[in-house]
Amino acid sequence: MSGADHRVLTVPEGLDGERVDAAMARLFGLSRTRSADLISQGYVLLDGSTVGKSDRVLPGSTLDVTIPIEADPLAVVPEVVEGIRIIHDDDAIVVIDKPVGVAVHPSPGWSGPTVVGHLAGAGFRISTSGASERQGIVQRLDVGTSGVMVICKSEHAYSVLKNAFRHRTVDKVYHALVQGHPDPLEGTIDAPIGRHPKADYKFAVMADGRHSVTHYETLEAHRFASLLEVHLETGRTHQIRVHMAALKHPCVGDLTYGADPTLAARVGLQRQWLHAMRLGFEHPETGEQVEYESSYPDDLAHALDVIRDAH
Secondary structure, eight states: OOOEEEEEEEOOGGGTTOBHHHHHHHHHOOOHHHHHHHHHTTOEEETTEEOOTTOBOOTTOEEEEEEEOOOOTTOOOOOOOTTOEEEEEOSSEEEEEEOTTOBSSOBTTBOSOBHHHHHHHTTOOOOOOSSGGGTTBOOOOOTTOEEEEEEEOSHHHHHHHHHHHHTTOSEEEEEEEEESOOSSSEEEEEOOEEEOSSOTTOEEEOTTSBOOEEEEEEEEEOSSEEEEEEEESSOOTTHHHHHHHHTTOOBTTOGGGTOOHHHHHHHTOSSOOEEEEEEEEEOTTTOOEEEEEOOOOHHHHHHHHHHHHOO
16 A cells, blocks of 8 residues: 545535445445445544444534555566566567566566566666556566567567567477377377366366467477477467366476476476577568577476486
């Protein structure tokens, strides 16, 4: 909470006998629900005493209301985030290496560091296209997914790259360490993805979901897990995680999508083994084909070493 709005009004004749919450709604332009919340939290005094929402008001009574001003959960807080590495920077775009534990932009329920907040704190001027909290964002990575991503600095770059992602002309390459051995060793998963019917923080293969296509090939096969290179044709939320789980080969460490917690503990992972390795696209200003890469962060590199050494 940052500050509060304090108001005192005298109840007019026209509200004689009204419930307190209804009178507040009329006098202060608040919803009945918000009024009831303020009353229950003790922010409302009637003639100097606390009241219940169904108490009645009399003309000439003094209604004294304190309205806390709540911080906007979507406000961008400029804050330099340790571990975000700038891979490339020019007038049109900035390409970063996002560490685990950083969200791309603010969202309800997330109070941790964000890419947008870091860029603001580090003095980058970002395109103002898109919703205010998503300025310049043309792609997203999960909080628990690390790797390379591009943010647009100019309006022109934003519209060009937004279209490139929409028309699937961007080359998005991930590496994923998945449990077991996918059969066949390389293939395409074409299965629609929608919100999970029982858990709104998850997604699932759903008949009425959105068209989603993932191409994978096995780079290394080990006793407990396989290292895959994955090319995303579409870019649905949690797409690789959902598609691999649907094949019964979830990303190692991805407990949300059914990974084995014993194996996750054994390799020391607190998140899914999934990394955005490469991003290739036509530069929005020069038109030349550019490609940016990111190497495995320490936690994923360590986990892969443990899998490689497991016999």
